[in-house]
Amino acid sequence: DGGITQSPKYLFRKEGQNVTLSCEQNLNHDAMYWYRQDPGQGLRLIYYSQIVNDFQKGDIAEGYSVSREKKESFPLTVTSAQKNPTAFYLCASSSWTGLGDGYTFGSGTRLTVV
């Protein structure tokens, strides 16, 4: 079955460490997105990519980086510059326009700073 896989489900980061969250889709979707979810804040856009080797910053891109070397994969790196990284991270994908069918979401990665 087609879908989006995020891994790991839980991730612990030490202060000053970079960590990478994985997102893979087999839906043949062109566009992929990363959102951060905090209680009471809803979903805030970190980065998105519509085609391979191209991506755009969202509202809260500082302290994060992404790459899109393959259509199926859109990993997110949380760098040491991100001062408050503890959150639930959601990856999504869609057709290029993203309008007609909405997004398909992964099951999320919960990142905790220890």
Add this chain to the structure above:
Amino acid sequence: AQSVTQLGSHVSVSEGALVLLRCNYSSSVPPYLFWYVQYPNQGLQLLLKYTSAATLVKGINGFEAEFKKSETSFHLTKPSAHMSDAAEYFCAVSVTAGTALIFGKGTTLSVSS
């Protein structure tokens, strides 16, 4: 710029009662509107979408929403709540192809027996 506001961060209903979750949008052009549901520690699942066809949209699990341009609203309703409806619900808007969805802050629905 477009935005979406969900009125009420928490809604409580009794099992069998009407569910009404409110969403208002701001957009200078006709929007595309979505409702998603999220169960604890899971991703979001699409409930229904408005894409300028019918103004009354039916979704999964008995939910429906009505697009009212004059009120800039897209409220989500269900005639009779079930315990399994307890979750967080998000309204989202997009107006331009190739840009990301804008989400509201969410409404947590609690259902009591």
